[in-house]
Amino acid sequence: MSPRPQYPFSALHGQPQLQLALLLAAIDPHIGGVLIEGPRGTAKSTSARALAELLPGQRFVDLPLGASEEQLVGSLDIQAALQNAEVAFKPGLLARADGGVLYVDEVNLLADALVDLLLDVCASGVNRIERDGISHQHEARIALVGTMNPEEGELRPQLLDRFGLFVRLGAQIDPASREAIVRSRLAFDRDPHGFVERQRHAQQALIGRLEQARACVGRLDFSDALHRQVSSLCHAAGVEGVRADLVMLRAAAAHAAWLGQEQISDGDIEAVAELVLAHRRKTPPAQSEASAQQVQQQGRQQPAPDSADNWGALPPQAVATQALSGARPLPKKKP
Numbered sequence: 001m002s003p004r005p006q007y008p009f010s011a012l013h014g015q016p017q018l019q020l021a022l023l024l025a026a027i028d029p030h031i032g033g034v035l036i037e038g039p040r041g042t043a044k045s046t047s048a049r050a051l052a053e054l055l056p057g058q059r060f061v062d063l064p065l066g067a068s069e070e071q072l073v074g075s076l077d078i079q080a081a082l083q084n085a086e087v088a089f090k091p092g093l094l095a096r097a098d099g100g101v102l103y104v105d106e107v108n109l110l111a112d113a114l115v116d117l118l119l120d121v122c123a124s125g126v127n128r129i130e131r132d133g134i135s136h137q138h139e140a141r142i143a144l145v146g147t148m149n150p151e152e153g154e155l156r157p158q159l160l161d162r163f164g165l166f167v168r169l170g171a172q173i174d175p176a177s178r179e180a181i182v183r184s185r186l187a188f189d190r191d192p193h194g195f196v197e198r199q200r201h202a203q204q205a206l207i208g209r210l211e212q213a214r215a216c217v218g219r220l221d222f223s224d225a226l227h228r229q230v231s232s233l234c235h236a237a238g239v240e241g242v243r244a245d246l247v248m249l250r251a252a253a254a255h256a257a258w259l260g261q262e263q264i265s266d267g268d269i270e271a272v273a274e275l276v277l278a279h280r281r282k283t284p285p286a287q288s289e290a291s292a293q294q295v296q297q298q299g300r301q302q303p304a305p306d307s308a309d310n311w312g313a314l315p316p317q318a319v320a321t322q323a324l325s326g327a328r329p330l331p332k333k334k335p
């Protein structure tokens with residue numbers, strides 16, 4: 001009997017902002033991961049596990065709150081290095097998560113130094129460790145997913161800013177969504193293999209799409225006009241530094257790649273802006289919107305991540321729906 005399967009990504013209900021943020025972070029890990037704020041039982045861990053299944057490595061690594069720095073980055077056996085003149089590296093959790101998802105539940109309760117380190121490695125894509133003049137490095141292409149419940153303590157603003165994207169899940173789930181979620185979950189629990197088999201086609205579509213997006217995201221470039229639009233949005237939100245600008249451009253490119261576009265458009269920027277700005281904004285949204293609109297002179301606004309829409313049906317622009325419905329055919333692979 002094969003092992004019990006995971007609940008599939010294609011069967012997640014609603015939460016379009018969460019699904020979008022996870023997919024973007026998986027397309028380009030340099031975005032710097034996703035921080036999810038929300039109450040218990042809202043599919044935070046289920047979605048992160050489901051995301052791992054869409055990735056080639058299919059790796060899902062849980063970072064325990066008590067983890068040490070050595071457990072995280074790995075360790076070097078200095079004795080062996082001196083005796084055998086070769087580096088003996090014992091992989092840590094970061095090495096295990098390479099090519100997959102690293103999940104940090106209650107990241108706000110993790111030691112600041114560890115969060116710092118984690119964010120550094122995930123954003124750079126490389127884990128480099130050095131001990132007594134001996135060093136070793138390995139790739140760390142990781143989609144980082146952190147969760148926090150604000151009732152249990154805030155994350156320091158410095159660390160907050162270093163998470164690429166932010167999603168706030170609403171506390172209330174409307175009755176229709178509850179019913180749909182519970183119905184699916186019960187069906188899965190009753191017959192996990194049958195459930196997964198029925199989702200196979202939709203899952204394969206997501207996997208193929210993600211693979212293509214990851215392959216082509218690096219080729220996408222943006223015009224000066226789009227760059228200007230990003231600068232004005234970030235300026236209007238009163239964010240510190242330029243990390244938000246960098247993340248917004250990367251996230252917009254990932255969004256365009258996900259949709260199979262040849263170019264990044266202002267629609268891509270609008271789709272990701274709130275995910276990038278929500279946790280960095282110093283200027284209240286209404287004020288910053290007015291100010292950004294002066295520059296942009298156009299703009300479909302997407303719902304703020306804490307709006308009631310979190311639980312509703314996916315809006316038309318929700319990327320996962322587009323993939324699942326097949327509304328937009330996959331572009332032909334370039335040779």
Ligand SMILES: Nc1ncnc2c1ncn2[C@@H]1O[C@H](COP(=O)(O)OP(=O)(O)OP(=O)(O)O)[C@@H](O)[C@H]1O
Nearest residue numbers: 012013014039040041042043044045046047181185
């Ligand atoms: N939107 C959803 N789509 C599918 N399943 C959902 C959804 N929301 C909740 N569930 C189901 O609710 C249960 C709880 O989800 P999960 O354990 O992922 O929550 P969590 O947010 O990680 O909670 P905690 O913070 O307590 O760890 C799971 O069985 C999951 O399948």
